[in-house]
Amino acid sequence: MLRYVGKRLLMMLLTLWVIVSLTFVLMVTIPGSPFNSERGTNEAVQSNLEAHYNLDEPYIVQYVLYLKSIATFDFGPSIKQPSQTVNDMLGRGFPISFELGIITIIVAVISGVTLGVFAALKHNQIIDYLAMGFAVLGISIPNFVLATLLIQQLAVNLEWFPVARWLSPTHMILPITALATGPMAIIARLTRSTMLEVLTQDYIKMARAKGLAPWKIICKHALKNALMPVVTIMGTLLAGILTGTFVIEKIFAVPGMGKYFVESINQRDYPVIMGTTVFYSAFLIIMLFLVDIAYGILDPRIKLHKKGGK
Amino acid sequence: METLLEVRDLHVTFSTYGGTVKAVRGVYFHLNKGETLAIVGESGCGKSVTSQAIMRLIPEPPGKITKGEVIFKGKDLASYTEKQMRAIRGVDISMIFQDPMTALNPTLTIGTQLMEGLREHQAVSGEEAKIKALEMMHLVGIPNPKERLKQYPHHFSGGMRQRIVIAMALICEPELLIADEPTTALDVTIQAQILELFGHIQATTGVSIILITHDLGVVAKIADRIAVMYAGKIIETGTKHDIFYDAQHPYTKGLLNSVPRLDLKEERLTPIDGTPPDLFSPPRGCPFTPRCPLAMEVCGKVYPVTTERSRSHHVDCWLQDERAQQLLARTANQ
Numbered sequence: 001m002l003r004y005v006g007k008r009l010l011m012m013l014l015t016l017w018v019i020v021s022l023t024f025v026l027m028v029t030i031p032g033s034p035f036n037s038e039r040g041t042n043e044a045v046q047s048n049l050e051a052h053y054n055l056d057e058p059y060i061v062q063y064v065l066y067l068k069s070i071a072t073f074d075f076g077p078s079i080k081q082p083s084q085t086v087n088d089m090l091g092r093g094f095p096i097s098f099e100l101g102i103i104t105i106i107v108a109v110i111s112g113v114t115l116g117v118f119a120a121l122k123h124n125q126i127i128d129y130l131a132m133g134f135a136v137l138g139i140s141i142p143n144f145v146l147a148t149l150l151i152q153q154l155a156v157n158l159e160w161f162p163v164a165r166w167l168s169p170t171h172m173i174l175p176i177t178a179l180a181t182g183p184m185a186i187i188a189r190l191t192r193s194t195m196l197e198v199l200t201q202d203y204i205k206m207a208r209a210k211g212l213a214p215w216k217i218i219c220k221h222a223l224k225n226a227l228m229p230v231v232t233i234m235g236t237l238l239a240g241i242l243t244g245t246f247v248i249e250k251i252f253a254v255p256g257m258g259k260y261f262v263e264s265i266n267q268r269d270y271p272v273i274m275g276t277t278v279f280y281s282a283f284l285i286i287m288l289f290l291v292d293i294a295y296g297i298l299d300p301r302i303k304l305h306k307k308g309g310k
Numbered sequence: 311m312e313t314l315l316e317v318r319d320l321h322v323t324f325s326t327y328g329g330t331v332k333a334v335r336g337v338y339f340h341l342n343k344g345e346t347l348a349i350v351g352e353s354g355c356g357k358s359v360t361s362q363a364i365m366r367l368i369p370e371p372p373g374k375i376t377k378g379e380v381i382f383k384g385k386d387l388a389s390y391t392e393k394q395m396r397a398i399r400g401v402d403i404s405m406i407f408q409d410p411m412t413a414l415n416p417t418l419t420i421g422t423q424l425m426e427g428l429r430e431h432q433a434v435s436g437e438e439a440k441i442k443a444l445e446m447m448h449l450v451g452i453p454n455p456k457e458r459l460k461q462y463p464h465h466f467s468g469g470m471r472q473r474i475v476i477a478m479a480l481i482c483e484p485e486l487l488i489a490d491e492p493t494t495a496l497d498v499t500i501q502a503q504i505l506e507l508f509g510h511i512q513a514t515t516g517v518s519i520i521l522i523t524h525d526l527g528v529v530a531k532i533a534d535r536i537a538v539m540y541a542g543k544i545i546e547t548g549t550k551h552d553i554f555y556d557a558q559h560p561y562t563k564g565l566l567n568s569v570p571r572l573d574l575k576e577e578r579l580t581p582i583d584g585t586p587p588d589l590f591s592p593p594r595g596c597p598f599t600p601r602c603p604l605a606m607e608v609c610g611k612v613y614p615v616t617t618e619r620s621r622s623h624h625v626d627c628w629l630q631d632e633r634a635q636q637l638l639a640r641t642a643n644q
Binding site for chain 2: 201202203205206207208209210211212213216220221224225298299300301
């Protein structure tokens with residue numbers, strides 16, 4: 001187990017390095033610079049600015065400096081807003097984005113699994129049809145459409161919820177609903193289909209033959225097996241939710257990290273691009289790693305430390 | 311001998327898109343205490359459905375017990391509620407399934423699965439349950455039970471898994487064990503070991519066994535009495551001796567003829583021609599009529615009455631009728 005974790009950590013660092021390098025290549029190949037839009041700066045000022053941010057150095061030197069700043073996790077101040085460091089921005093934005101993302105995942109998993117289990121237990125009955133109809137809608141409607149619909153109906157027309165911003169739990173309901181519906185629908189459909197398959201297995205019959213209570217059969221014997229595929233797709237869903245937060249944060253004016261990420265790219269604010277990219281990638285890689293660990297815990301047949309296994 | 315279980319006029323149907331399948335059509339049999347009854351028949355004859363109906367494990371819908379009584383220790387299980395049934399399952403009646411590779415939950419340890427039945431039905435501490443589980447593993451012959459308890463099903467071979475399943479079924483000391491083709495998925499040497507284990511268990515615990523199988527070799531080894539099932543009905547019952555040496559029903563004879571024997575020099579086995587009838591619309595008369603070499607006009611029209619050849623030996627066949635016997639004697643003379 002420890003060896004596996006060590007190996008995985010190395011692989012994660014390698015992955016991160018590839019992402020970081022690709023980002024660097026992209027940054028230097030995209031035309032434009034942070035100072036393009038500032039009219040009226042004369043050439044001397046411009047070259048001074050570039051020198052200040054080491055942008056006049058050869059690419060290879062810039063690359064080394066860039067790697068150094070990542071290794072020390074010190075990205076320096078933003079070029080566009082020199083009064084703030086990138087770390088300040090991350091420190092302010094990340095907790096909010098994290099809150100949005102984590103609550104979304106929890107909501108999506110709990111509601112998706114519940115919906116899927118009920119649909120499977122009431123297979124081909126009205127609950128099943130309703131749940132699956134709902135799931136198809138959830139998968140088909142993009143989150144930004146759902147977000148605007150929710151705002152229009154529930155916030156503007158009915159005035160049940162605030163239209164935007166991130167101040168109290170009631171502010172959270174709409175953005176989380178908009179973001180969680182898609183993943184929830186996917187989880188519900190997957191849970192239903194695997195649950196249906198698991199329920200026909202002999203070990204479920206065996207559990208019934210032992211005289212176990214129905215809820216025990218569902219929770220202990222069926223669910224653990226049915227959740228395996230759900231854990232598998234969690235990685236992909238996480239990436240989806242992560243990118244989804246950019247859009248949702250924008251629509252609901254949530255002051256998370258998404259704003260910095262998108263703005264920094266538009267403005268060629270190199271330190272902020274670096275910071276957010278590294279941060280997002282590291283976060284996603286760690287989450288995927290946790291998913292793999294969870295998989296090994298759920299299914300004892302998967303041996304984490306031995307290659308190939310038995 | 312004391313009767314432990316008596317099944318009377320059991321009917322089970324399954325509704326499908328194609329119509330209603332009458333899988334079990336009026337089955338009668340009884341089981342004495344400490345006895346092994348084998349229910350024999352080819353695939354689809356309703357033997358597994360019968361056994362699952364006793365435990366009320368048939369998925370409803372599509373399945374349904376439409377008629378009949380299952381008298382276990384004087385009480386009719388067919389009228390029990392699901393909750394009452396749960397107190398019977400695993401405690402008084404246990405079941406073993408065909409494929410030990412799928413009968414164990416791959417994500418739970420053997421120990422958990424062994425002990426959960428006990429903990430569900432009896433107020434025992436974790437330590438007591440563990441002692442009992444170790445005892446059961448010892449009974450079914452699993453070496454190193456202590457370490458084995460913590461392992462998962464994939465650490466065990468097929469034969470070992472079947473032993474675990476048997477231990478699981480016996481942990482609450484049931485009076486009746488229903489084994490649905492317990493050796494079919496195992497290779498021959500393991501089969502022999504498991505059958506020996508059944509004998510050993512019966513000798514130590516006195517449990518009664520209903521053995522569902524299509525393997526007459528298995529039957530010969532461990533059964534006391536045999537019930538031959540065909541198209542949802544039991545067509546002949548008798549002691550092992552009755553069936554193997556004095557089979558009366560042409561179907562039973564056909565089954566026995568299709569088993570390879572070491573003491574005869576025949577090169578080819580004799581199969582029973584044809585296929586079992588369609589149970590969507592079972593025939594009015596004897597279901598074996600189209601395949602029967604001795605079928606008479608009456609066979610296709612009226613289901614035969616049960617003939618009691620001895621106290622233990624019962625046959626549902628028109629050939630048992632006096633007139634048929636005279637006819638047979640006459641044709642034999644000619």
